[in-house]
């Protein structure tokens with residue numbers, strides 16, 4: 012966690028006063044949200060469950076304390092992807108937006124690519140490489156975890 016936090020880099024998002032804020036939303040525009048402050052973690056997850064839930068080979072996630080995430084517009088539909096795990100998505104267009112686990116009640120993971128500027132917080136590690144598709148390249152500049160780091164959105168399969 013500390014290593015991940017220390018190595019987060021990127022362009023500075025716009026600031027309102029002292030607070031760093033970024034906004035995001037879904038493909039159809041119905042869902043809009045804001046996140047405050049820098050994420051605790053920025054990762055790419057290769058787990059099978061993220062893959063199936065997104066229809067993409069891997070999913071990039073930003074981890075925030077729950078009270079730093081605010082829904083501004085639209086409705087998130089929730090799906091319990093396994094015991095104690097909820098994934099949410101736009102009820103209109105299906106864009107995946109959040110992941111939350113009973114194991115870590117204080118934090119919520121937000122899909123990096125749903126931010127209006129997904130380049131704000133580049134990933135620092137890749138998780139669940141055990142599940143990686145053989146044809147998807149890894150980035151050797153990032154920390155590599157065969158499974159979840161302690162805080163990475165887990166494989167909930």
Ligand SMILES: [Zn+2]
Nearest residue numbers: 037039101104
């Ligand atoms: Zn939508």
Ligand SMILES: [Zn+2]
Nearest residue numbers: 056058061165
């Ligand atoms: Zn995953």
